[in-house]
Amino acid sequence: MTSAKRRVYLDYSATTPVAPEVVQAITPFLSETYGNPASLHSYGRDAAAALDEAHQVVGCAIGARASEIVFTGCGTESDNLALRGAAFAARQQGRGSHIISTPTEHHAVEATLHQLQDLFGFEVTLLPVDGCGRVDPDDVRRAIRPDTILVSVMMANNEVGTLAPVAEIGRICHERGVVFHTDAVQCPAYLTIDVEEMNVDLLALSSHKFYGPKGIGVLYIRDGTPYISMQTGGGHERGRRAGTVNVPGAVGTAAAIKYVAAQREAQAPRLRHLRDRLIDGILASVPDARVSGHPQDRLPHHASFVFKSVDGETLLMALDVEGIAVSTGSACTSGDPEPSPVLLAMGVPREWALGGLRVSLGYHTTEEEIDYVIERLPRCVEQVRRATSDL
Numbered sequence: 001m002t003s004a005k006r007r008v009y010l011d012y013s014a015t016t017p018v019a020p021e022v023v024q025a026i027t028p029f030l031s032e033t034y035g036n037p038a039s040l041h042s043y044g045r046d047a048a049a050a051l052d053e054a055h056q057v058v059g060c061a062i063g064a065r066a067s068e069i070v071f072t073g074c075g076t077e078s079d080n081l082a083l084r085g086a087a088f089a090a091r092q093q094g095r096g097s098h099i100i101s102t103p104t105e106h107h108a109v110e111a112t113l114h115q116l117q118d119l120f121g122f123e124v125t126l127l128p129v130d131g132c133g134r135v136d137p138d139d140v141r142r143a144i145r146p147d148t149i150l151v152s153v154m155m156a157n158n159e160v161g162t163l164a165p166v167a168e169i170g171r172i173c174h175e176r177g178v179v180f181h182t183d184a185v186q187c188p189a190y191l192t193i194d195v196e197e198m199n200v201d202l203l204a205l206s207s208h209k210f211y212g213p214k215g216i217g218v219l220y221i222r223d224g225t226p227y228i229s230m231q232t233g234g235g236h237e238r239g240r241r242a243g244t245v246n247v248p249g250a251v252g253t254a255a256a257i258k259y260v261a262a263q264r265e266a267q268a269p270r271l272r273h274l275r276d277r278l279i280d281g282i283l284a285s286v287p288d289a290r291v292s293g294h295p296q297d298r299l300p301h302h303a304s305f306v307f308k309s310v311d312g313e314t315l316l317m318a319l320d321v322e323g324i325a326v327s328t329g330s331a332c333t334s335g336d337p338e339p340s341p342v343l344l345a346m347g348v349p350r351e352w353a354l355g356g357l358r359v360s361l362g363y364h365t366t367e368e369e370i371d372y373v374i375e376r377l378p379r380c381v382e383q384v385r386r387a388t389s390d391l
């Protein structure tokens with residue numbers, strides 16, 4: 001009898017398994033309570049009640065009102081609606097067209113800002129980041145002009161794990177009357193989110209990053225924030241995102257946000273410990289290896305490295321042969337042989353930036369799995385380096 005191949009999943013920043021309590025919460029809404037929440041009859045009213053409850057739970061979990069929560073199709077959609085919605089509302093009100101962001105944002109923000117600039121005449125200023133990928137709030141203060149309408153800085157970087165000083169940036173924005181958006185997609189499973197403390201007006205989440213289902217995201221819109229819905233149609237979600245709402249997804253998101261709120265306090269220090277064990281183990285055994293991103297001020301489950309003279313994709317495949325699933329950076333950029341723009345923006349030399357690797361731990365990660373990676377990864381790096389130098 002052949003034994004099943006060992007598999008270790010360490011790509012929780014790409015996606016997470018759906019928690020059993022979330023599956024249980026969703027199931028009745030697939031085939032029993034299946035009404036359209038916009039319908040007036042009892043089937044519709046039952047679904048609408050569940051949707052109301054989901055708004056309530058998600059709002060409460062992030063310090064917001066239920067009325068400020070909009071369910072979307074994913075994190076990418078939340079970012080798109082937030083940025084376009086705020087930009088076009090500002091244009092309609094004649095308040096200006098200048099937007100401030102950073103070069104290390106997720107594609108969902110970066111590509112949207114590019115399009116706003118290239119096709120719609122908005123002006124985008126990208127502020128520099130330091131070697132850890134952090135923007136200086138004073139740079140934000142200096143960059144704000146009378147025609148600045150929007151600032152977008154992500155709460156935690158998906159590729160290098162660095163946390164941004166969002167509360168301070170938000171305070172600066174509010175002092176100057178500028179709308180502040182943050183992409184918090186990577187955060188809910190590990191960090192508390194409080195939209196009041198963070199001084200944010202628009203915030204994006206994605207359920208599949210915190211043990212909820214795929215195909216559902218959340219957009220928080222602070223009451224009073226100028227916003228035009230860029231998805232037009234019916235008046236769903238109080239006119240802020242047209243389209244029949246994914247009720248099972250919304251119910252699942254509420255269950256997932258409750259689940260992570262209950263787990264976070266115990267999981268965050270446990271994961272931080274395992275992450276540090278991994279980082280120490282790798283740095284001690286792999287020559288020419290560095291941690292990318294901030295050494296401490298980073299997501300507790302997130303370890304990212306750069307290896308000199310190693311192709312990250314080849315290393316990923318070598319690890320896959322060992323049953324270890326990791327990522328070269330953002331899951332959305334896998335398959336792209338160019339060095340990561342995030343690492344380049346942080347000043348990482350090209351020879352190192354090609355060898356970026358993200359190892360993201362999750363609630364099911366064990367110490368034994370981490371030790372397996374510490375044992376196998378150095379050999380894989382050596383093998384890839386040898387293969388490259390033989391070419």
Ligand SMILES: Cc1ncc(COP(=O)(O)O)c(C=O)c1O
Nearest residue numbers: 074075076106108158183185206
């Ligand atoms: C920081 C960040 N923003 C946005 C997204 C996009 O989320 P979704 O996969 O739900 O579209 C991701 C996914 O990797 C992410 O890490």
